[in-house]
Amino acid sequence: TADIQQKANKGLPIYIWDEQFISYHEKLENSIKENARYSLLSEIDVQPEKVASIEIPAFKSTVGKKSRYQLFSFVIDAKELMKISYVARRELGGELFYQRMVNEKRLKEIAKNYIDGSQKIFPNNIIVALADNSWSFEKANTDLDFPNWMEFGKLIFGRKYNSCWIIDGQHRLFSHAHTTNSGRLTVSAFANIDEENQAEYFLDINRNAKRVSPELLWDILGSTKPTTKDGIISNTVKELRETKDSFFESNIKIPSLGSGTFSFHGLCDSLDKMELGDKQLGFVGHKKKNPFFTKSPAQHSTNLAKAINIYFLKFDEKVDSDISKLLYSNGFVSVLIYIYKVLVVFLGKKPSDIELDEFLDVLSASYNALSEEEAAQIKKTLTSEGAKNLYRNS
Numbered sequence: 001t002a003d004i005q006q007k008a009n010k011g012l013p014i015y016i017w018d019e020q021f022i023s024y025h026e027k028l029e030n031s032i033k034e035n036a037r038y039s040l041l042s043e044i045d046v047q048p049e050k051v052a053s054i055e056i057p058a059f060k061s062t063v064g065k066k067s068r069y070q071l072f073s074f075v076i077d078a079k080e081l082m083k084i085s086y087v088a089r090r091e092l093g094g095e096l097f098y099q100r101m102v103n104e105k106r107l108k109e110i111a112k113n114y115i116d117g118s119q120k121i122f123p124n125n126i127i128v129a130l131a132d133n134s135w136s137f138e139k140a141n142t143d144l145d146f147p148n149w150m151e152f153g154k155l156i157f158g159r160k161y162n163s164c165w166i167i168d169g170q171h172r173l174f175s176h177a178h179t180t181n182s183g184r185l186t187v188s189a190f191a192n193i194d195e196e197n198q199a200e201y202f203l204d205i206n207r208n209a210k211r212v213s214p215e216l217l218w219d220i221l222g223s224t225k226p227t228t229k230d231g232i233i234s235n236t237v238k239e240l241r242e243t244k245d246s247f248f249e250s251n252i253k254i255p256s257l258g259s260g261t262f263s264f265h266g267l268c269d270s271l272d273k274m275e276l277g278d279k280q281l282g283f284v285g286h287k288k289k290n291p292f293f294t295k296s297p298a299q300h301s302t303n304l305a306k307a308i309n310i311y312f313l314k315f316d317e318k319v320d321s322d323i324s325k326l327l328y329s330n331g332f333v334s335v336l337i338y339i340y341k342v343l344v345v346f347l348g349k350k351p352s353d354i355e356l357d358e359f360l361d362v363l364s365a366s367y368n369a370l371s372e373e374e375a376a377q378i379k380k381t382l383t384s385e386g387a388k389n390l391y392r393n394s
Helices: 002-009 019-043 078-083 104-118 170-178 195-208 214-224 229-242 264-273 297-318 321-327 330-347 353-368 372-381 385-393
Strands: 054-063 069-077 126-130 135-139 150-157 164-168 184-191 280-283 286-289
Touching: 019 078, 019 104, 019 170, 054 135, 069 078, 078 170, 078 184, 104 170, 126 195, 164 170, 164 184, 164 195, 214 229, 214 264, 229 264, 229 297, 264 330, 280 330, 297 330, 297 353, 321 353, 321 372, 330 353, 330 372, 330 385, 372 385
Parallel strands: 126 184
Antiparallel strands: 054 069, 054 150, 069 184, 126 164, 135 150, 280 286
């Protein structure tokens, strides 16, 4: 329009808010609430009307080849950091933007379970890049003997809403938008890093970080949180492995106990999804009492392990050996656990030996009627969650 052309001729900035831009900030506001305004203001180059400086004690180090970068290490209140933080998310369309959209559900889970629940501090640092002309550093006078590449002093922010570009840790930071608890975060802040190098750091952190194996996580949960649902499930599967003459005896791969054919985390995940470690069992929108639950978590694990073991032993006895050896896999075990949960919910109690026998007579007959090729195909098919769900519902 003529108005836009007039502003352009005067050298005034013009911002086009298209559907992508508007949709992005609507989603962001839903996820991080009022903190989204700081992102919006930084997008249109609006500076704080009043420079309310944020001053933080910090260590300054020169790092990298030929001391190319300055690295600042400090602790800051999370709500203060949110005011001066910016995330270069791909949804905004920047060629070198590298972050994904923040996940609202994950933010709420972190706030509820980690900040409000256990009230722990995050053990790893938030990694940020300092925007040019957004900060200053004042060296402190001290008698402490620092190496020549390190200084201690005061890092000062307040000139820009996007003083800190988040490279790693946006969910840890913005989870504080969903809690009233104050939280402090440890931060490593790099100066003199452009967007391209930020993207490289982001890729390095996420590409080279080695994920903890799910087997190890479940193993640790049994030891560190035995009274929780996850701890109950972990110890149930451990008991299955360690019980003499159990169907799973010495045949589940558990880091602290030894190797085996069956997956520890696969069994734990199946019991978890079927809610067998919970107080109640849900099915088709209804909840029923879990017959294995007791106020003693250890007894809950024992009750469940005993019942699962009897179920698998009886099923194994009733299925022809030529067929069963072709069926058994982590996927098929998961399906059998689902079937057992349905039986328990249908009966509203732990099945008696007679009820279990009658049920398994019917179930095993359907598998004994298979050809070896059909049995092998079932095992080959059940390799994903989608395939298992489809098979269970067929």
